[in-house]
Amino acid sequence: MVPALGHVSVGVSAILRARGLTHPLPHTTSGTVRKKWILILCAWTMVGLLFAAQGIVVEKVQGAHVNWVIEGALELVWWYVWAAYTPLVMGLAKRFPLTGPRVVLHIAIHTITSLTMAPVASVTQYFLSLGLLRFVFHITGTDVLHFLSPFGVGVLFMSFTGLLTYWLVVGLYQSMHFYQVAMERQTIAAQLETQLSHAELENLKSQLHPHFLFNSLHTIGILMQEDVDAAGHLLVSLGDLLRMALAQRENEITLQSELEFVGKYLEIEQTRFHDRLKVHMDIPPDLLGVYVPSLALQPLVENAIKHGISVDSTAGRLEIAAKLHNGRVRLCVRDDGPGPAPGSLLRFGVGLTNVRSRLKQLYGDEASLELTGGDGRGCEAIITIPLRNSH
Incomplete structure (x- = not known):
């Protein structure tokens, strides 16, 4: 059991390292920075075009003459100013998240920063738009007022929009951060579950091998005095069985492979019980390829x-x-032994408890292991799992 848990511990560390959770400042490549800038520019371009289209439609409805090229260019200037500020705002949102015990202080910091950054962005946008009108579109004098409000009014109005934009960026960053953390936790949980499932398989093997060796070697010792050929055959079967168990690394294999393993086990048991043990199998051929x-x-x-x-x-x-059965695979093992006493509580031993735990890890609530008494005699164990024909 200890080696299996150690394997899980190593796996956890590897997962955390792979996810960058052990390093507070992960390395950022130039390609990542370039990709981030491209995404920011594309996002703000789409926003700018949407607002430009809205403004043009409103002016058209009002019957005003609209130069859509100039209107679109001026709208994009505003949003490109905020595209330049976006990395700074995202950095502040990362440095001062709106969560944790210091959330009040962080809200105050963002409030002060937004009240400072919004007017600066508005002034920057105003003069860039003014330069665009004069030097690109050659619009001067009072004609400028057709496209731009007076300085004071324009800066005041756009500062209010800037405040909303700042908090929008902070909110979007927080949402993306929460989503990323949630996805990382979900991925780690899934990988840990796989590690634990492998650990359960290794634990089952560790219990299996000593049991086989003890019983089988005892039988071989007796046969060596009675039937040397039978003892040799049993040694070969035992070697094949242990080789198959040690080579097994997957949590799921085909039913045919599982039955081959069980067949090797039954060869050994039939040597012990001689002709008394009669095995009857009822396996439809079309189910041999399903995974169990x-x-x-x-x-x-x-x-x-x-x-x-x-x-x-x-x-x-x-x-x-x-x-x-109802779209699921049912595996049944039944004996004709004395069975449980009437009214007695059926108990799961270590092996069956291990199997039930692995079923829970692999399939959740979609799988089950039931142990029931027969009709006055015998006992039946039933595994129910989802139908899977391939990985």
Whole structure:
């Protein structure tokens, strides 16, 4: 169990490093900066064109003569001024977030900054627009007033718009930051869940191997005195089984692969029980390719043999079945042992508890493991999982 948890710990550290959560100031490449500027310019260009279109439509409705080129250019000047200020505002929003214990202080800082930056942006926009009219469109004198309000009125009006723009940028940055953090946490949680699922698989293997070795080597020791050929065959089966278990790295494998593993396990058990153990399989061919949790059936088979067949000399029938039920795959393992006493509470051992935990991690509430008594005799374990034909 310890190595598996250590593996998870290493995996967590790797995930955090990969996400940059262990470094407060991640390195920013020139390509990233260029991409950010392009996105900012594109965003403000779209906003400017929308406002320009709105202004042109309003003036057209009022019956005024409109030069859409000049109107559009003046509108873009204003928003490009704020495009230049956007990285600064985003930096302030990052430095003074509107969350945490110091949120009141941060709101005060943003308020003072917005009251300063909005008039500066308005003055900048006014003189840039004035220069555009004079030197590009050659509009001078009183004709300028057709496109620009007087300095005081224009700066005052645009300062109010600037205040709204500043807080809009801060709000958008906070929203994107919250979304990014939420996505990173979700990704880390998913990767951690995968790591934990692998840890559960390794833990199951660590329990599986000693059990196999103890029982199988004991049987081999007895057979060496009675039937050397049978003992040799058992050694080969044990080697194949351990090789398959050690080579298994995936959390899900095809049902056919899982049944091959269970078959190797049953070869060993049939050597122990001789002709008493009868295995009956009811597996539709079209279900052999569906994916099931690795090492899911073996603990159920082991539980049926240990608590059912081995405790009753008259028992010996083991049934393994698979079928589709309401769009899900049901895997059933049933024995004809004495079964639980009437009214008794069925308990999950370590192996079945491990299987149920892995089902929860892999499929959530879409999977289940049930343990029920038979009709007066035997016990049945049923795994229900979503139908998956491929990864």
